[in-house]
Amino acid sequence: MAQPILSSLLLLLLLLLPNSASAIRSSYIIHMSKPQKPALFEYHSDWYDESLRSVSASAQILYTYHTVAHGFSASLTAAEARTLAHRPGVLSVLPDTPYDLHTTRTPEFLGLDRSDVRVIQDSDTATDIIIGVLDTGVWPERNSFDDTGFGPIPTGWKGYCVEAKDFDPAKACNRKLIGARFFSKGYESSAGVIDDSRESRSPRDGDGHGTHTSTTAAGSEVLEASLLGYAEGKARGMSTRARLAIYKVCWAGGCFSSDILAAMDAAVEDGCNVLSLSLGGGAAEYFRDSIAIGAFNAMERGVLVSCSAGNSGPGAATASNLAPWITTVGAGTIDRDFPAYVVLGDGKNFTGVSLYSGKPIQSSPISFIFAGNATNSSNGNLCLPGTLVPEKVAGKVVLCERGVNARVQKGMVVKNAGGAGMVLVNTAANGEELVADAHLLPATLVGENAGNVIKTYAISDPNPTATIIFGGTKVGIQPSPVVAAFSSRGPNAVTPEILKPDLIAPGVNILSAWTGAVGPTGLPSDSRRVEFNIISGTSMSCPHISGLAALLKGAHPDWSPAAIKSALMTTAYAEYPDGNPILDVATGKPATPFDFGAGHVDPPRAIDPGLVYDLTAEDYLDFLCALNYTSMQIAALAKGRNFSCDSNKTYAASNLNYPSFSVVFPAAISGETTTTLIHDRVVTNVGSPGIYKAVVTAKVDGGGVKITVEPSELSFGEAGEKKGYRVKFTAALRPSGSVGSGRLVWSDGKHTVSSPIAFTWI
Known part of the structure; x- marks a missing residue:
C-alpha cells in the first residue's frame, strides 16, 4: 500500500479532530498497517512506541491490540493526534468513543425444557463452550455461578481471573466462572482515575447489569429463585453448561471504545467462542466503529459476536450494532406479567x-x-x-x-x-x-x-x-411475545441493504442474578439486597441469543458464526400459533421485519435448521467493496489486511449471503416505470437429504411487488451440499419512505427455512 500518500479516510478523520491547539489530552485508538512495519523493529510494540514518541515525549500507550485489531491506544492532544495520523503505517486515528449499556421463565417460554434440547444442553461438548461477557463485571457470590458437575476447564483456555483488592480469584472463580478481568485505561484517560471508595477498580460488579446479563446467557440452575416473591421458580441461563468469562469494560461514567476493543482482543485470544455485548453507540461507518472492527476480526477467528440493538425504539432507523457480521438482537415480551x-x-x-x-x-x-x-x-x-x-x-x-x-x-x-x-x-x-x-x-x-x-x-x-x-405473578399472558416499544428498529442507518435487527428474544421483565452492592432499583437510597432482579431492555435479550449461540456451537462445533446466526434467524417465527402476526406493542398493529428482523427466536427448531446461509471473511470483504470502501478503510477494519477490490468485478451489497432480504428500490421521481432488483443466495444443507420448495409472500400497501425465485425447487442429496438460487423483485417506483414486507420460505416438509423480506423506497 503506497505511503505517505494520505487517503480520503485520513483526510476525513483529521477534519473530525478538534482544531484547538490546547494541551488537553484525550484517548485515541490508532490502527496500524501490519505489513508496513519497518524491518528495523523486531516487535510491533516497539514500532508503536517509536511512532508515539515521534509526536510526544510524554504520551503513554494505554493498550496494544493484536487479535481483533492491529495497533494501540494512547492519550494525546488533538494536535498530536493529527500529526500521528500522517505517520507511515498509520491507517486511522479514531477518538475514543463512549458507548452506553442497553439496559425465570424464559427457558420454558423458549422451549428449552424439552427433553431433546436438554440432552444437548447436558452434553460434554456444551461444557467446552466459553461465553465472554463484556459488561459491568460480575458478583461471583451467587448460586448462578455454581460449578457443581463441571469437569476441568477446557485445555484451550488461556485466560485468567485477576486479583484485586475486593476480588480474590481463589474464591471468586471456579470451573463455571473461569475468567474475570477489567479494562479501565481508556475510561480513566477520559474521565479521570476511578475512585475506589465509590466504584470497585476490579472485575466486581457494583451496578448489577453485568451479573444479570452473564447469568441470563449461561447461569447455572437455581431452585426457588425470585425477586421479593415475584417470578418464583427455577432460574437458569440459556446454556447452563457453558463456561463464563467476564470482561468489565463499563464504569459509572460509561463504556469507552478503547477498553471495549482491548477486552474483545483479550477475550478472543483467551479462547472465548461467543462474545456478548449488551451495549452500543450511534450508527457509524464500520471502519470507525470499534465494536464492528473487533467483531469482524473475532468472526474471522470463528467467534460469534452478539450485541443488543438498543433501547431507542419505536422510532425508525434507531438500531445500533449494524454490521452484518454482528448478530443484532431486539427485545420482545414473554408470557409472564406482574x-x-x-x-x-x-x-x-x-x-x-x-x-x-x-x-x-x-x-x-x-x-x-x-x-x-x-x-x-x-x-x-x-x-x-x-x-x-x-x-x-x-x-x-x-x-x-x-x-x-x-x-x-x-x-x-x-x-x-x-x-x-x-x-x-x-x-x-x-x-x-x-x-x-x-x-x-x-x-x-x-x-x-x-x-x-x-x-x-x-x-x-x-x-x-x-x-x-x-x-x-401471572403466567400465560397472551398475546406473547410482542415487540417491546423501547426495542430499536430498522431500517439500517449505515447499510439499508442489510436488515437490522436480526431477530428478537425475551427482553422485558427478565429475572436473573444481581449484584450485592445495590438494591433492585439501583438507587442509593434502596437498602434492600437481593440475589435476583427483574429488569428490561435489549441488554436482556442479547444474552439470550449469546447463550443460545453457545448451545448451538456445542451441538455443532464445526459451524461458523454465520451458520449459527443463520440457524437462529431462519427458524425464528413471525406469527403466533393461531397464524396471526406478532404484534408491536408500540402501535398495537402487526410488527414488521424492521421491528423484529427474522422474528422471535425458536431454539428447538434452530438446533436442526435444515439449511443455512454461510459466510466467510472473503464474502464480507466483497460486501465492503460494494460499499466502495478504500483499501485503507478495509485495512483499518480488517486488522491491517492488504486487500484491494477488483476493478473488473461487479460488487453488490444485496448479494451478501445473508439470511434476510432488505430490498432497496429507488423512490419515484416521475412517470410510472418499474424497477427489478436481483438478490443471489447460496444455501448449505446441514440436515438430511431432501427436496426444498420455495413459497414467497409480500405485503405492500397498494400491492404491485412481484417476486420470482429461480429455481423454485432445490434438491439435496447429502449434508454439506450447496445450492444457489436467485430472487427477482420487481416493483413500481413509489414515494421515498414507502415500505413493505414479505417472507421467503423453503420447506422440505420437515424443515422450514424462513427469510424475512423488507422493502424500502429511498
Missing part, C-alpha cells in the same frame, strides 16, 4: 404492572392528586427531584407522568414528599409499553390510554380518590 390494579373512586379500574413488595396501601381509595397540581415547577408533572410540594401530596396517591428521570426515582420523589403511593402513566413516547419495577412505595405503571382516563379523572373530579391492588 399486574397491579388502579382502582378509582368513580368505580373504574385499570391494569398496570409493579414489583412492589412492601406494606400495601389501604384497599379503600384515598385522596388522589395529579403531580402537576402539586408543584411550583413547570414540569412538576414528571415528579422530578424537588418539584413536589409536601403539603399538597402528604398521605395521597400521586399521579406522575413518565419521562426525563428514572421511573423508580419518581416514586422516591413522591415518597420523600410524603406521598402514600404513585400511579405512573405513559405518555405518547411509550404508548402501551409496561415495564415492571421494584418500587420503594406502593406504585404501578399504566399505559397511555388508561393514563389519559386516569389523569382526566384526577384533574376534573372535585374529590378524586384512588388505591392500588397488587396481583402478584
Whole structure:
C-alpha cells in the first residue's frame, strides 16, 4: 500500500479532530498497517512506541491490540493526534468513543425444557463452550455461578481471573466462572482515575447489569429463585453448561471504545467462542466503529459476536450494532406479567404492572392528586427531584407522568414528599409499553390510554380518590411475545441493504442474578439486597441469543458464526400459533421485519435448521467493496489486511449471503416505470437429504411487488451440499419512505427455512 500518500479516510478523520491547539489530552485508538512495519523493529510494540514518541515525549500507550485489531491506544492532544495520523503505517486515528449499556421463565417460554434440547444442553461438548461477557463485571457470590458437575476447564483456555483488592480469584472463580478481568485505561484517560471508595477498580460488579446479563446467557440452575416473591421458580441461563468469562469494560461514567476493543482482543485470544455485548453507540461507518472492527476480526477467528440493538425504539432507523457480521438482537415480551390494579373512586379500574413488595396501601381509595397540581415547577408533572410540594401530596396517591428521570426515582420523589403511593402513566413516547419495577412505595405503571382516563379523572373530579391492588405473578399472558416499544428498529442507518435487527428474544421483565452492592432499583437510597432482579431492555435479550449461540456451537462445533446466526434467524417465527402476526406493542398493529428482523427466536427448531446461509471473511470483504470502501478503510477494519477490490468485478451489497432480504428500490421521481432488483443466495444443507420448495409472500400497501425465485425447487442429496438460487423483485417506483414486507420460505416438509423480506423506497 503506497505511503505517505494520505487517503480520503485520513483526510476525513483529521477534519473530525478538534482544531484547538490546547494541551488537553484525550484517548485515541490508532490502527496500524501490519505489513508496513519497518524491518528495523523486531516487535510491533516497539514500532508503536517509536511512532508515539515521534509526536510526544510524554504520551503513554494505554493498550496494544493484536487479535481483533492491529495497533494501540494512547492519550494525546488533538494536535498530536493529527500529526500521528500522517505517520507511515498509520491507517486511522479514531477518538475514543463512549458507548452506553442497553439496559425465570424464559427457558420454558423458549422451549428449552424439552427433553431433546436438554440432552444437548447436558452434553460434554456444551461444557467446552466459553461465553465472554463484556459488561459491568460480575458478583461471583451467587448460586448462578455454581460449578457443581463441571469437569476441568477446557485445555484451550488461556485466560485468567485477576486479583484485586475486593476480588480474590481463589474464591471468586471456579470451573463455571473461569475468567474475570477489567479494562479501565481508556475510561480513566477520559474521565479521570476511578475512585475506589465509590466504584470497585476490579472485575466486581457494583451496578448489577453485568451479573444479570452473564447469568441470563449461561447461569447455572437455581431452585426457588425470585425477586421479593415475584417470578418464583427455577432460574437458569440459556446454556447452563457453558463456561463464563467476564470482561468489565463499563464504569459509572460509561463504556469507552478503547477498553471495549482491548477486552474483545483479550477475550478472543483467551479462547472465548461467543462474545456478548449488551451495549452500543450511534450508527457509524464500520471502519470507525470499534465494536464492528473487533467483531469482524473475532468472526474471522470463528467467534460469534452478539450485541443488543438498543433501547431507542419505536422510532425508525434507531438500531445500533449494524454490521452484518454482528448478530443484532431486539427485545420482545414473554408470557409472564406482574399486574397491579388502579382502582378509582368513580368505580373504574385499570391494569398496570409493579414489583412492589412492601406494606400495601389501604384497599379503600384515598385522596388522589395529579403531580402537576402539586408543584411550583413547570414540569412538576414528571415528579422530578424537588418539584413536589409536601403539603399538597402528604398521605395521597400521586399521579406522575413518565419521562426525563428514572421511573423508580419518581416514586422516591413522591415518597420523600410524603406521598402514600404513585400511579405512573405513559405518555405518547411509550404508548402501551409496561415495564415492571421494584418500587420503594406502593406504585404501578399504566399505559397511555388508561393514563389519559386516569389523569382526566384526577384533574376534573372535585374529590378524586384512588388505591392500588397488587396481583402478584401471572403466567400465560397472551398475546406473547410482542415487540417491546423501547426495542430499536430498522431500517439500517449505515447499510439499508442489510436488515437490522436480526431477530428478537425475551427482553422485558427478565429475572436473573444481581449484584450485592445495590438494591433492585439501583438507587442509593434502596437498602434492600437481593440475589435476583427483574429488569428490561435489549441488554436482556442479547444474552439470550449469546447463550443460545453457545448451545448451538456445542451441538455443532464445526459451524461458523454465520451458520449459527443463520440457524437462529431462519427458524425464528413471525406469527403466533393461531397464524396471526406478532404484534408491536408500540402501535398495537402487526410488527414488521424492521421491528423484529427474522422474528422471535425458536431454539428447538434452530438446533436442526435444515439449511443455512454461510459466510466467510472473503464474502464480507466483497460486501465492503460494494460499499466502495478504500483499501485503507478495509485495512483499518480488517486488522491491517492488504486487500484491494477488483476493478473488473461487479460488487453488490444485496448479494451478501445473508439470511434476510432488505430490498432497496429507488423512490419515484416521475412517470410510472418499474424497477427489478436481483438478490443471489447460496444455501448449505446441514440436515438430511431432501427436496426444498420455495413459497414467497409480500405485503405492500397498494400491492404491485412481484417476486420470482429461480429455481423454485432445490434438491439435496447429502449434508454439506450447496445450492444457489436467485430472487427477482420487481416493483413500481413509489414515494421515498414507502415500505413493505414479505417472507421467503423453503420447506422440505420437515424443515422450514424462513427469510424475512423488507422493502424500502429511498
